[in-house]
Amino acid sequence: MKNRAAPRERSTALAAAGAAAAALVVSACGTGDAPSRDDPTGDQAPPVPPAEVSSSGGVVLAVDAAELPAEPPQLQAPEAAEVITASSVLEDSEGPMLCHYLLESYPPQCSGPAVIGWDWEDHPHEAASGVRWGSYVLAGVFDPATEEFTLHEVLPDEDSPAPPQGTPDFTTPCPEPERGWEVADADLTTEETLQQAQQAAEQLPGFAGLWVDTSPNPVTVEDLNEAAAEGEDTLELESQLNDPQLLILNVQVTEDPQGAYDALREVWGGMLCISEASFTEEELTALQQQLEIPGATSSWVDTTRNQLAVQVFYDDGSLQSQLDEHYGPGVITVSSAMQPRE
Structure with missing residues (x-):
């Protein structure tokens, strides 16, 4: 797998890592489909203008944060x-x-x-x-x-039917800088500063999650496994695979992306992308804990999509429709382990 998010103690998929850009890119990339504070009906917000990216960085206009209904819906189970x-x-x-x-x-x-x-x-x-x-x-x-x-x-x-959809997308939402991704400060791009950046990110106002994009790294897990299968020494490959200078640290916030960037730059010199989200990690985790969905087998906060993902035994589309009507499209996604037989 080329990109990954490291699991944390709770079910939210998160990670830390990165390697930074001499070109900062601060990008707004919320769900767009979630109800906003000013418009709880679920109508889509105006489109976000494209980022003005240069070798020194750029900032795009903010995506409005969204407010979740205080009470969960009473959901009707699908028919047999x-x-x-x-x-x-x-x-x-x-x-x-x-x-x-x-x-x-x-x-x-x-x-x-x-x-x-x-x-x-x-x-x-x-x-x-x-x-x-x-x-x-x-x-x-x-x-x-x-x-x-x-x-x-x-x-x-x-x-056998196709497996449920929902594979996480760990790509970086920020547009690639004109000169390509670069490390801003190699001295601040280490395993230690990576951990410090993760800890600092979790304390940011409106923290919505973080993950790493390993696409700048030419070495993949498949390369490592292939070398091991052929009996080759994998020490050098392992070292490069985990090189902090070949990772893009992605952090999402619901407010003040420029302030988030400035704060993380005090400890992290690697590639960095700040993107805006509609919901904080705390809000989605609270929704996960309060929501009761008939036939649910698992649920997790999908950080990269800034939404709650739920798998159920069976949904004919009615559960998804009820959730969309209550919360707005894109807030919760339902995948079904059983498929209708045609």
């Missing part, structure tokens, strides 16, 4: 439907369960919807310590109200 899904089936003392995630133990563990009509004698599987499990492509009826999956048939692997 014929679906297809790629999943594991596991049975312990609870009976057969549909599992899209298995805990890495032996035997594995999971929790999920009950599977009605499952017979282990009909399907190849593994077994250990009274637990049976296997991975399959399944078609049947899922009822979100009862969270029960009634099996109709097991399909060939090639009929």
Whole structure:
């Protein structure tokens, strides 16, 4: 993977790193679809003018911060439907369960919807310590109200539906400077100053998240793995892969991007992009904690998109529509582990 965000203790995907530009670029890049403080109806804000970028840097106009409704909606679960899904089936003392995630133990563990009509004698599987499990492509009826999956048939692997969308995009939103990305101060571009910059960023007013873009680095994880597979010495590749001077530190704030840039420049001399967001990290984390979505299996703050991402057992589009109506488009995205069977 060319770009990455390092996980933190909570579910928000964050990271620190970077290598800075002799050319500062401060860019506004919020969701644009979220309701603004002055217009809670969800209408889109005026388009953001393009950044005026030069070798010395540039600033674009701010994106209005947005205000989330104080109370979460009462969501209606989708109707029962014929679906297809790629999943594991596991049975312990609870009976057969549909599992899209298995805990890495032996035997594995999971929790999920009950599977009605499952017979282990009909399907190849593994077994250990009274637990049976296997991975399959399944078609049947899922009822979100009862969270029960009634099996109709097991399909060939090639009929597996496409996985849910939502891969994080760790590219840098700031336009590339005219002379390309450069390091402003090599003495302030170290692992130590990188950690200091991350700590300083988290204290900024309106902090909305941070990540790193490793696209300036010619070395990739794939290069490292290939060298290791061929028995080569990977020490030099590892060192370059983690070089702070080959990383762009991306920081999002909801206010005063120029002030954020100036503050981080006191400790960080690497490539740096400050972008504006509609919501702070604290606001999205609070939304994650208060929101109850029928059939939700996981949720996380998607820092690069400045939104809350939620995965559910099944959504026919109605959950997404209800959330869009309440919060405005682009604030919460729902991905479904089961797809309608056509």
